[in-house]
Amino acid sequence: MPRRPHHCLVVVLFFLFLFFALPNATWAAGTIVFSTVGRSSYNFDIFSLPITTSRPRRSIAAGIDGERQLTDGVSINFNGFFPSLSSSFLASLLPSPSFPPSVDSLIYVTERNGSSAIFLDLFPSSSSSSSQSARRAALELPTRLQFLLVPTPDDVADESAGGAPTTSMKDRPTLFGDLLVYVSTHQPSPFPRQSWAAVYSTHLPTGLTRRLTPSGVADFSPAVSPSGTWTAVASYGAAGWSGDVDELLTAIYVFRTEDGSGRTLVIDHGGWPCWADETTLYFHRQGSDGWWSIYRATISIETTAISLESIVRITPPGFHAFTPATSAGAPGIIAVATRRPTSEFRHIELIDMRGGSVAYVELTRLAVPYSHHYNPFISPDGSHVGYHRCRGSGNGNPSLLLENIKSVSPDTFSLLRIDGKFPSFSRDGEMIAYVGLPGLYVVNSDGSGRPIEVLSGYAFATAWDWKRKGVIYTSYGPGFSSESTEVDIIAITLPDDADENSEPLIKKLTKGSKNNAFPSPSPDGKWVVFRSGRSGHKNLYIMDAVDGESAGIHQLTEGPWSDTMCNWSPDGEWIAFASDRDNPGSGSFAIYMVHPNGTGLRKVVHSGNGGRTNHPWFSPDSKSFVFTSDYAGVSAEPISIPHQFQPYGEIFTINIDGSNIQRLTHNSFEDGTPTWAPFFLEPVDVAESLDGSVICSFDDCHWLNIQAQLNGVLLDTSC
Numbered sequence: 001m002p003r004r005p006h007h008c009l010v011v012v013l014f015f016l017f018l019f020f021a022l023p024n025a026t027w028a029a030g031t032i033v034f035s036t037v038g039r040s041s042y043n044f045d046i047f048s049l050p051i052t053t054s055r056p057r058r059s060i061a062a063g064i065d066g067e068r069q070l071t072d073g074v075s076i077n078f079n080g081f082f083p084s085l086s087s088s089f090l091a092s093l094l095p096s097p098s099f100p101p102s103v104d105s106l107i108y109v110t111e112r113n114g115s116s117a118i119f120l121d122l123f124p125s126s127s128s129s130s131s132q133s134a135r136r137a138a139l140e141l142p143t144r145l146q147f148l149l150v151p152t153p154d155d156v157a158d159e160s161a162g163g164a165p166t167t168s169m170k171d172r173p174t175l176f177g178d179l180l181v182y183v184s185t186h187q188p189s190p191f192p193r194q195s196w197a198a199v200y201s202t203h204l205p206t207g208l209t210r211r212l213t214p215s216g217v218a219d220f221s222p223a224v225s226p227s228g229t230w231t232a233v234a235s236y237g238a239a240g241w242s243g244d245v246d247e248l249l250t251a252i253y254v255f256r257t258e259d260g261s262g263r264t265l266v267i268d269h270g271g272w273p274c275w276a277d278e279t280t281l282y283f284h285r286q287g288s289d290g291w292w293s294i295y296r297a298t299i300s301i302e303t304t305a306i307s308l309e310s311i312v313r314i315t316p317p318g319f320h321a322f323t324p325a326t327s328a329g330a331p332g333i334i335a336v337a338t339r340r341p342t343s344e345f346r347h348i349e350l351i352d353m354r355g356g357s358v359a360y361v362e363l364t365r366l367a368v369p370y371s372h373h374y375n376p377f378i379s380p381d382g383s384h385v386g387y388h389r390c391r392g393s394g395n396g397n398p399s400l401l402l403e404n405i406k407s408v409s410p411d412t413f414s415l416l417r418i419d420g421k422f423p424s425f426s427r428d429g430e431m432i433a434y435v436g437l438p439g440l441y442v443v444n445s446d447g448s449g450r451p452i453e454v455l456s457g458y459a460f461a462t463a464w465d466w467k468r469k470g471v472i473y474t475s476y477g478p479g480f481s482s483e484s485t486e487v488d489i490i491a492i493t494l495p496d497d498a499d500e501n502s503e504p505l506i507k508k509l510t511k512g513s514k515n516n517a518f519p520s521p522s523p524d525g526k527w528v529v530f531r532s533g534r535s536g537h538k539n540l541y542i543m544d545a546v547d548g549e550s551a552g553i554h555q556l557t558e559g560p561w562s563d564t565m566c567n568w569s570p571d572g573e574w575i576a577f578a579s580d581r582d583n584p585g586s587g588s589f590a591i592y593m594v595h596p597n598g599t600g601l602r603k604v605v606h607s608g609n610g611g612r613t614n615h616p617w618f619s620p621d622s623k624s625f626v627f628t629s630d631y632a633g634v635s636a637e638p639i640s641i642p643h644q645f646q647p648y649g650e651i652f653t654i655n656i657d658g659s660n661i662q663r664l665t666h667n668s669f670e671d672g673t674p675t676w677a678p679f680f681l682e683p684v685d686v687a688e689s690l691d692g693s694v695i696c697s698f699d700d701c702h703w704l705n706i707q708a709q710l711n712g713v714l715l716d717t718s719c
């Protein structure tokens with residue numbers, strides 16, 4: 001007898017559905033997962049080393065055993081600043097007025113809690129622990145006091161986004177008196193493909209925040225003069241960013257800290273300024289001989305005009321020196337980061353210019369030789385140099401498989417960074433596949449168990465079949481290679497859970513030896529769209545999902561350009577892809593959509609001439625997609641961070657009609673290869689459980705390569 005539907009149960013289920021579904025109403029609660037180059041290896045903390053700079057000169061020395069960790073090992077902490085405790089705001093935070101001599105303080109950038117913020121820490125002083133004041137500090141300030149300085153509540157609501165809460169990058173804080181000067185990306189640039197980085201000040205006692213950078217302009221790396229009157233920045237001015245990924249060809253502008261007025265172009269090529277006194281600025285630039293060097297500019301400031309008097313190069317060719325820092329407490333001394341032929345690592349040194357000559361004092365190479373050290377800063381009394389480096393595995397939290405990032409739309413999706421590339425979800429949401437370059441891995445999406453390598457060697461892009469459980473498509477072969485390089489589309493069938501000992505089944509779907517990549521299956525389980533270089537150009541093709549091209553293939557797009565990175569929409573109606581057809585071979589990509597039957601081709605988003613807009617992935621409702629782009633330029637000087645191939649990479653969403661572009665990520669690193677799943681993953685961090693995950697293993701900027709530079713010099717001489 002056929003079973004009749006059980007009406008009662010259906011009704012109960014319906015009400016259960018209403019009860020559970022409606023309170024979380026904004027319905028499409030999905031998850032966006034993306035990756036960031038190197039980020040899981042950075043584990044930055046801020047450290048300091050003591051310096052003694054007694055007079056007469058020549059007796060400057062580093063306390064090589066005295067390295068001290070200043071930040072707490074949570075998340076990443078970087079770009080520090082030592083405030084002066086004479087700030088009345090700082091003094092007001094201290095539990096007792098007797099503290100100042102025995103309390104150390106640090107302002108820094110942190111990415112804890114999934115968003116970028118500026119923190120102030122107060123902690124017992126390191127100075128001679130036997131002294132009475134230090135003992136008193138240990139009694140009265142037993143633990144670190146931690147304060148969030150920005151974002152302040154006022155700062156989080158962005159008017160241009162209709163007052164909706166937004167996230168943003170905060171960077172390079174400086175405290176002068178009660179005024180915090182820093183970089184933020186919370187207001188969109190009015191122009192696509194321009195940086196949102198701008199300098200703001202926040203009066204800490206009142207929270208009053210003011211933009212000091214004019215609209216439409218990007219400013220980086222602010223430095224406040226010793227008197228507080230002037231702020232110098234590295235800026236593009238109105239001309240804007242034109243795609244630089246190594247040295248930003250910025251100029252240095254000076255304006256009044258108070259309100260941004262009197263803005264004047266002072267140095268037409270330079271970055272990362274710092275003030276030695278009211279009329280002397282140090283900065284870095286890459287010289288015409290290829291070496292990054294420190295320069296000194298002398299300026300004159302009249303009531304009505306600021307002008308440049310002279311520029312002198314301080315550091316010679318033969319090594320790179322950059323990111324200078326000064327302190328009123330250490331006159332004649334500059335702290336810099338260097339890359340020298342004698343080390344594979346970036347180290348902090350002092351340049352001692354007291355007495356007219358120039359002497360170099362190594363600091364971090366003597367203390368921690370095999371680590372990159374970034375962005376030095378000197379304490380107000382000139383007794384310490386701070387910098388950040390990877391803290392190692394010893395005293396940190398475990399690295400994360402999934403890091404929760406604050407979502408701009410928490411009801412619509414959670415946002416997670418994965419320690420892997422090209423992530424994608426299984427159709428039941430229980431697993432994530434990603435590539436490790438090399439290797440293709442699967443891991444439980446709740447973080448339980450360990451990632452399993454199901455394919456070794458180089459593979460990129462992952463996508464799960466819609467109908468057949470445990471089938472993952474990928475492209476097997478080298479990425480970024482020519483049309484004629486062999487890359488194959490393969491389908492990996494994972495063994496049944498029950499059958500633990502069996503190996504995944506690997507099936508090659510493409511024939512021949514041309515470049516076939518970025519497979520994306522149709523929701524009916526019948527087809528796979530991919531790009532292929534078989535005609536001599538990279539265009540899109542559709543083949544049989546089960547038996548591959550031997551069972552049927554047809555060409556979807558055709559032309560002498562590159563169509564790539566395709567994604568089939570969940571409703572089956574569209575294929576989105578990236579293409580350089582506007583300007584073939586230029587490296588500039590826009591995102592297009594086309595129906596699987598070849599009709600309806602249209603361009604959806606391009607950041608602009610030369611712009612890069614890549615890796616579209618449809619939302620669960622097929623009405624928008626997530627992608628990566630240089631739409632918001634770069635957010636910091638690339639020299640100040642580890643190597644990023646594409647430091648402009650940020651994650652965005654857009655409606656398929658091209659409306660409502662939304663920025664999801666804000667940082668100076670390369671974010672890319674996003675995926676969007678219909679499942680809601682809790683917005684929480686998930687620790688890594690991969691054995692031997694390598695911490696502190698990342699590259700310094702490739703373009704600081706010394707050997708190439710020396711070869712270049714040798715070549716020049718031999719001509």
Ligand SMILES: *[C@@H]1O[C@H](CO)[C@@H](O)[C@H](O)[C@H]1NC(C)=O
Nearest residue numbers: 074075111112113114397685
């Ligand atoms: C921020 O992160 C810290 C440490 O990871 C955690 O203890 C704290 O609860 C978090 N705060 C919020 C508001 O999420």
Ligand SMILES: *[C@@H]1O[C@H](CO)[C@@H](O)[C@H](O)[C@H]1NC(C)=O
Nearest residue numbers: 572573595596597598599600
């Ligand atoms: C092509 O596909 C689209 C979307 O499914 C459909 O609307 C259109 O009618 C189709 N055109 C042809 C010529 O089949």
